[in-house]
Amino acid sequence: MDPLEESPWGESAPSQTSQPETSQSQDDAPKPSAPSTSSTRPSRAAPRRMVAQPTRLEAVDDDPLGPLGPLGGPATPGTPDLGQDAPPVPPQKEEMVIRTTMPPSQTRRAGPADPHRVDDADDDYNRSSGPRAPPPVQAAHPSAVRTTTNPSVSVEQASRPTFHISVGDPHKVGDFTSSHVQYAVRTEAYKEPEFEVKRRYRDFLWLYNTLHGNNPGIVVPPPPEKQAVGRFETNFVESRRAALEKMLNKIAAHPTLQLDGDLKLFLESESFNVDIKHKERREPIPTESKGVLGSLGISVGGGSKFVEQDDWFHDRKVYLDALENQLRALLKAMETMVGQRKMMAEAAGDFSASLHALSTVELSPSLSGPLDALSELQLTIRDVYDRQAQQDVLTFGIILEEYIRLIGSVKQAFAQRQKAFYSWHTAESEMQKKKTTQDKLLRQGKSQQDRLNQMGAEVADAERKCHHARMLFEDMGRLMRAELDRFEKEKVEDFKSGVETFLESAVEAQKELIEKWETFLMQLDADDDETVFYRPPVTEGNKPAGADQDGAAAHLGHVLLGSAVRFESLGSFAGVAQPAYR
Structure with a gap:
């Protein structure tokens, strides 16, 4: 603080010595108050008589600690006398300036009251001037609600229906000539909370072909391939059931396919065969040559070989061919491994x-x-190998087969794009022919006005068809880019999950085998314990020969003694005099 305020009369320090201390006090005090004091000091110089003493004394009496608290004591020993060199600066004006400017600066420095410190008012006087350290603030603890809150989703995703589809209860129906396997398809969506329908394999195949024709350019998850031999075996039926269930769930998770009316018909209809017959009469199923392009009146197909103009699609085709070859090789190796496990x-x-x-x-x-315990252990090993072989097929083998079929579906989408390209160029050539004919008619004059009007309408129609074919080809290209990106993301997730399940199954199988072998070794180490392996009690009748030498000798003595007794009795019975043995 300014030393001019150390005494209420202002007679303890001259103006020369007040400047260094004033600069030091300005460094300690907040910036807003310092410039006001230094800038107003020369302008406020006035005669000493203009300040009334009663005002000054009244201020001191009101505050028993002085205007500056403990700093208002006696001056330091090194302070020179007031009247030696020069007359002092009028202290009353400086006092009034300081007393009018210091309280606001102190108020600004104090800031808001801290509820944890009730003695802030006393500390303002008992400590040295300077900015006060802020009170300690505890670190914010993470809220448990924030961690459990689900991430927000878009309105479009929230409005989509959620499906939970399961395929189960496979059973054989029909006689010898029309026997087939029927599955129960349970769905939780649409108009009812849960409903169940019966479907066979050809119904799943119909759904795939219909969705493929209704949505050109979209990769439709295909059903498993048809098999004529061994189609009623338990392992084959189970693997097909799992593949059909995964197919339906992937179709239902697709943002476009889940809105198709044929999917709803497949999942809801109780009289499915009758409904699809009526539907085919009203709306024939789009085939490979008659789809969206055929509905526009555009011819589909082309005689020349298709040359891919887009490098991105060309690279994807090369990648898919290599991926299919690698997946087929991996599936073959896995089938060999599963066969060896069964062997x-x-x-x-x-x-x-x-x-x-x-x-x-x-x-x-x-x-x-x-030996009997080892026999039981080998039976356990047999069961573990059988179970592991079946789990390998259902966890990893089914993923390999699924993506081999998906690559085939992607190639069909490429073929649809190729046909759209042919249709576009065919429509463009037809349009050029119409325009050429129109130009010829225009050069002939206005003698054939009706023919010119008809030709103009045909040219306009050809331009419209060419424009639609071009837009369809471009839209299909953009759609296929999004579909291939979706294919890559799902492939990474599915293979990661399949490999993790495959490894967990292998680890659990090995742990089970290790536990069985350790138990068997503990039984061998404890072979002296009668509770481990059952041993019949040893008696005179079943005691093994040669168990110990003393026992054999005693047994032989008893036998000889018995023979001698019997021989003696026989001799007495025959009347033959026997010599005395004793």
């Missing part, structure tokens, strides 16, 4: 049967018990 399971079963047969003919319980 190992059969070998473990044969080994178990041989061990069990050996344990039944073995007389020693100390050997027959471990």
Whole structure:
């Protein structure tokens, strides 16, 4: 603070010594108050008589600690006398300026009251001037609600229907000539909370072909391939059921296919065969040659070979061909591995049967018990190999087969785009022919006005068809780009999930085998314990020969003694005098 305010009379410091201390106090004080003091000091110089003493004394008496608190004490020893060099600067004016300017600066420096510190008013006087340190603030703890809140979704995604489709209960129906497998399709969507319909394989195939014709350029998930041999086997039926369920869920998750009316008909109709017959009469199913292009009156197909003009689509076709070859090779290797697992399971079963047969003919319980336990262990190994082979097919093999079929569906979308390109160029050539004919008629004059009017209408219609074909080709290209990006994202997610499930299954199988082997080894180590392997009690009748030498000698002595007694009794019975043995 300014030393001019150390004494209420202003007689303790001259003007020369007040300047350094005033600059120091200006450094400590806040910036807004310092310039006001220094800038007004020369202009406010006035005669000492203009300040009334009663006002000054009244201010001191009101504040017992002085206008500046503890700093209003005696001056420092090094302060020179007031009247030695020059007359002092009028202190009353400076005092009034300071007293009018310091309280606002102190108020600004104090800031808002801290509820945790009730002695802030006393601390303003007891501590040195300077900015006060802010009170400690605790770090904000993360809210539990924020972590559990689901991320927001767009209005378009929220308005889409949510499907939960399951395919189950496969059972064989029909007689020998018309036997087939029927599946129960359960869906939670549309008008009812849950409903169930019965569908067979050809119904799924109809759905795929219909969606493929209704939505050119979209990659429709295809059903599994048809198989004539072994179609009623348990493993094949289960793998087909899982593939059909995945097909329906992928179709229902597609933003365009889920809005198709044929999907709703497939999932809801109780009389499906009758409904599709009526639908085919009203609206024939679009085929490969008659789709959206055919509905516009544009001829589909072309005789020349298609040359891809877009490098992006060319690179994707090369990539898909290489990916299909690699997936087929991987599927073949996996089928070989699954076959070897099944062979190992059969070998473990044969080994178990041989061990069990050996344990039944073995007389020693100390050997027959471990043999029988090893036989049971081999049966467990057989079951583990069988289960692991089936899980490999259902977890990873089904993904390989699915994406091989999906690549085929992508190639069909490429073929549809190629046909759209042919249709565009065909419509363009037809338009050029019409324009050429119109130009010839115009050169002939106005003698054929009716023919010119007809030709003008034909040219306009040809231009319209050419424009529609061109727009359809470009829209199909943009749609296929989005579909291929979606294909790549789903492929990464599906293969990641399939590989994780495959590894978890393999790890669990190995853990189970390790646990079984460790249990068997513990039983072998504890073979002296009668509770581990059952041993019949040893008696005189079933005690094995040669168990110990003393027992054999005693047994032989009893036999000889018994023979001698019997011989003596026989001799007495025959009347033959026997010599005395004693």
